[in-house]
Amino acid sequence: MSLLVTFVIIVVVMTAILGINSYLILLERKTAAWIQDRVGPNRVGFDLGLPFLKRLTGGFHFWGLGQPIADGLKFLFKEQVVPAHVDKVLYFVAPCVAVITALLSFAVVPFGPTPTSANPDVFPFVIAPNIDIGIVFVFAVSSLAVYAIILGGWASNNKYSMIGALRSSAQIISYEIPLGLSILVVAMMTGSLNLEKIVARQAEDGFFGWNIWFQPLAWLIFFTAALAETNRLPFDLPECEQELVGGFHTEYSAIKFVMFFLGEYTHMITVSYLTAILFFGGWHFPFIAEGDSTYPGATAVKILVLAGKAALFIFFIMVLRWSLPRFRYDQLMRLAWIVLIPLGLLNLVFAMFVRHWELSRWWLLPISVVLFVAAGLIGTLVSTQEKRVIGHAHQA
Amino acid sequence: MMVSWTEFAMPEPLLASRLLEWQRIIWILLPLAVGMIALWLLLPQARPARVLISALIAGVAALIVGSLVLLRPTGPTVPWLFDALFWIFSVIAVGAATAMIVQRNPVYSTLWFALVVLSTSGLFLLQSAWFLAAATIIVYAGAIVVTFLFVIMLAQQTGLAPYDCQAREPLLACVAGFVLLAALQYALHRAGPPSAPVQSFAQPRQLPTVRQTLEEARLRVQTGESPDDVGKSLYLQPKQPESFVGNILFQLAETLPPVERKQERDLCEGANARISRARLTENREMMVEGLDQLMALSRRLELRLGGTPLSGIKQPHVASLGQSLYGDYLWAVEIAGTLLLVATVGAVIIALRRKEETA
Numbered sequence: 001m002s003l004l005v006t007f008v009i010i011v012v013v014m015t016a017i018l019g020i021n022s023y024l025i026l027l028e029r030k031t032a033a034w035i036q037d038r039v040g041p042n043r044v045g046f047d048l049g050l051p052f053l054k055r056l057t058g059g060f061h062f063w064g065l066g067q068p069i070a071d072g073l074k075f076l077f078k079e080q081v082v083p084a085h086v087d088k089v090l091y092f093v094a095p096c097v098a099v100i101t102a103l104l105s106f107a108v109v110p111f112g113p114t115p116t117s118a119n120p121d122v123f124p125f126v127i128a129p130n131i132d133i134g135i136v137f138v139f140a141v142s143s144l145a146v147y148a149i150i151l152g153g154w155a156s157n158n159k160y161s162m163i164g165a166l167r168s169s170a171q172i173i174s175y176e177i178p179l180g181l182s183i184l185v186v187a188m189m190t191g192s193l194n195l196e197k198i199v200a201r202q203a204e205d206g207f208f209g210w211n212i213w214f215q216p217l218a219w220l221i222f223f224t225a226a227l228a229e230t231n232r233l234p235f236d237l238p239e240c241e242q243e244l245v246g247g248f249h250t251e252y253s254a255i256k257f258v259m260f261f262l263g264e265y266t267h268m269i270t271v272s273y274l275t276a277i278l279f280f281g282g283w284h285f286p287f288i289a290e291g292d293s294t295y296p297g298a299t300a301v302k303i304l305v306l307a308g309k310a311a312l313f314i315f316f317i318m319v320l321r322w323s324l325p326r327f328r329y330d331q332l333m334r335l336a337w338i339v340l341i342p343l344g345l346l347n348l349v350f351a352m353f354v355r356h357w358e359l360s361r362w363w364l365l366p367i368s369v370v371l372f373v374a375a376g377l378i379g380t381l382v383s384t385q386e387k388r389v390i391g392h393a394h395q396a
Numbered sequence: 397m398m399v400s401w402t403e404f405a406m407p408e409p410l411l412a413s414r415l416l417e418w419q420r421i422i423w424i425l426l427p428l429a430v431g432m433i434a435l436w437l438l439l440p441q442a443r444p445a446r447v448l449i450s451a452l453i454a455g456v457a458a459l460i461v462g463s464l465v466l467l468r469p470t471g472p473t474v475p476w477l478f479d480a481l482f483w484i485f486s487v488i489a490v491g492a493a494t495a496m497i498v499q500r501n502p503v504y505s506t507l508w509f510a511l512v513v514l515s516t517s518g519l520f521l522l523q524s525a526w527f528l529a530a531a532t533i534i535v536y537a538g539a540i541v542v543t544f545l546f547v548i549m550l551a552q553q554t555g556l557a558p559y560d561c562q563a564r565e566p567l568l569a570c571v572a573g574f575v576l577l578a579a580l581q582y583a584l585h586r587a588g589p590p591s592a593p594v595q596s597f598a599q600p601r602q603l604p605t606v607r608q609t610l611e612e613a614r615l616r617v618q619t620g621e622s623p624d625d626v627g628k629s630l631y632l633q634p635k636q637p638e639s640f641v642g643n644i645l646f647q648l649a650e651t652l653p654p655v656e657r658k659q660e661r662d663l664c665e666g667a668n669a670r671i672s673r674a675r676l677t678e679n680r681e682m683m684v685e686g687l688d689q690l691m692a693l694s695r696r697l698e699l700r701l702g703g704t705p706l707s708g709i710k711q712p713h714v715a716s717l718g719q720s721l722y723g724d725y726l727w728a729v730e731i732a733g734t735l736l737l738v739a740t741v742g743a744v745i746i747a748l749r750r751k752e753e754t755a
Contacts, residue, residue, distance in 0.1 A: 003477075090503075090507075131526070132526060132527075132714050133526045133527050133530050133714060136527065136530045136531075136534075136714075137526075137530055139530070139534055140529075140530040140531075140533040140534045140538065141533075143533065143534050143537070143538025143539070144514075144533065144537060144538060146538070146542055147507075147510070147542070150542065150545055150546075150549070151507075154503065154545075154549050162549070165549075166546070166549075166550070169542055169545075169546055170546075173539060173542065173543075176538075176539075191715075192714075192715075193714055
């Protein structure tokens with residue numbers, strides 16, 4: 001019985017993710033158009049340009065909502081181009097790994113209310129409920145995602161792909177460390193790695209119990225590192241078009257390219273949900289969705305609140321993509337090893353102090369701010385000094 | 397030295413049991429031997445390709461015979477799904493390990509190794525060792541194997557090296573591996589099946605509850621024994637059950653609302669302190685007193701947390717693992733950490749010196 005329920009949840013969640021993914025691509029294009037003062041895709045309706053469907057829909061364009069379906073069909077029916085010089089097996093394995101790891105990491109992420117010790121009768125809105133290692137599982141699976149990029153880059157047998165893959169593996173391994181450090185602080189504050197318990201704890205303490213109040217710095221580190229893990233724009237060196245053609249997916253086309261794309265967008269959804277869960281109270285929202293709200297439809301509201309928070313972060317990530325320029329490679333590595341990791345360590349140590357002497361959690365807010373300002377000051381001073389050195393070199 | 401005939405003429409039942417014993421050992425060694433031949437045939441050598449097919453057949457035969465031997469019903473019956481998953485993971489692990497050795501292309505070898513790590517983590521999961529499984533994936537598959545791939549991809553630009561195409565001493569290597577595995581298997585066989593039913597994922601109910609553990613410890617103390625739990629075959633076996641349980645209760649008290657939390661935690665701390673003082677002074681009465689306090693606390697917590705008996709080990713998995721690592725095995729963890737630190741410092745120093753030389 002529970003096996004059947006789990007199976008149904010898996011099917012529903014995976015289908016929903018894939019559907020949302022295709023519309024996220026539309027949203028991304030619309031956001032890009034909005035930021036660049038264009039109109040964006042607005043022509044393709046649900047008739048997809050086919051005459052017999054056009055008669056059914058009356059030729060209405062539906063504001064471009066048919067675009068993802070048309071895109072998907074186009075990718076599906078395109079010619080399957082396999083370059084002659086690729087490693088035939090790994091060339092096909094790589095996109096599969098991208099999708100599998102991305103979908104698998106969503107397994108322990110709760111997308112709605114889950115049973116707690118206080119009210120154990122709630123339906124668990126999560127694929128694998130009550131996993132004690134919770135966030136570590138997400139970590140483990142997403143650490144496998146790097147295989148997709150490495151294999152894709154190597155199997156393509158192309159120097160641009162190879163450079164993209166090498167950059168990516170170094171980047172992902174480096175940014176896993178600050179990511180882990182920031183999550184560790186949250187786990188320490190809650191006393192559990194279980195995502196459901198982390199949400200339950202925040203919901204119990206109300207609006208001012210959200211972790212963002214105590215850990216803004218950890219949130220910043222988490223969000224930055226997670227962006228780097230998803231290879232989104234300020235950190236998209238593995239595929240930067242201006243230098244590497246298409247990076248690791250230069251040789252990929254049609255459905256194989258879409259699978260890399262799906263992997264990236266699914267990763268984005270997971271990261272947004274995790275941000276909402278770890279730092280912004282999960283499904284909790286003051287007055288509307290409290291831990292003890294029992295009005296009819298409360299469960300649906302909680303699911304929607306969490307989805308709404310995640311959607312906000314997805315939108316934020318998209319806006320970031322069209323607002324920030326790309327990092328240079330040495331800047332990227334310096335950000336991870338010289339800025340984020342020491343900051344994360346210091347933050348962890350201070351959180352330990354607060355936990356050990358049982359001080360008020362509010363001490364962490366000024367500590368975070370002071371750490372952030374200090375890091376900013378040091379960074380500015382160092383960078384101006386470097387500029388001077390470079391200037392001298394030029395004069396000499 | 398003369399050997400008399402009587403030494404060979406054993407009594408009838410003893411001879412029969414010896415024969416049975418030999419029969420069993422042969423059944424254990426047979427799949428290993430077939431597997432060894434298969435592996436030897438599969439290893440990259442300058443030989444015609446026909447060998448591949450015979451080697452694959454031998455390998456499959458070894459797997460089948462081995463699984464027949466292992467399938468004998470000994471342990472507790474487990475749900476079919478767990479059984480099926482166990483066989484899937486094991487077959488993948490063995491197959492991928494073979495492929496890893498046999499493969500000529502080092503990149504593929506590395507990937508097969510990653511698959512071995514993944515399926516082994518699957519086996520860990522089946523044993524409820526969640527954290528171990530996740531940590532294995534993160535450390536091995538996610539970091540170490542990726543670094544291997546990195547190096548191999550950078551180093552291997554044109555074609556395969558001669559040492560990739562031909563194994564060195566394949567026969568010797570196979571025989572050495574066979575002897576090692578056979579010795580292991582024989583030792584396991586001699587040890588026999590576990591006398592007590594193995595505590596596993598299949599019977600979470602069989603784990604002693606917190607109160608059972610406390611009551612057993614109390615009984616032992618009252619009958620004049622040491623409170624230590626000696627005879628249990630539990631994984632993560634706590635050396636001092638009562639302090640272990642005390643820590644669990646202390647953690648559970650954390651989930652209570654603030655006012656109760658403080659109160660119950662103080663009580664728990666008091667009981668824990670009393671027990672450890674009793675251990676030092678070997679004061680039986682004080683020990684029983686502390687255990688009673690813990691028992692009262694666990695009863696209250698049970699009522700508070702929904703009435704189900706508190707389970708001793710199942711509940712806080714990562715927490716109990718942490719307790720074991722940083723309590724029972726603190727020295728080992730510290731020493732391992734120091735070793736890693738030394739290695740890191742050494743690596744940094746070596747890297748720095750090279751840089752100076754090249755400059």
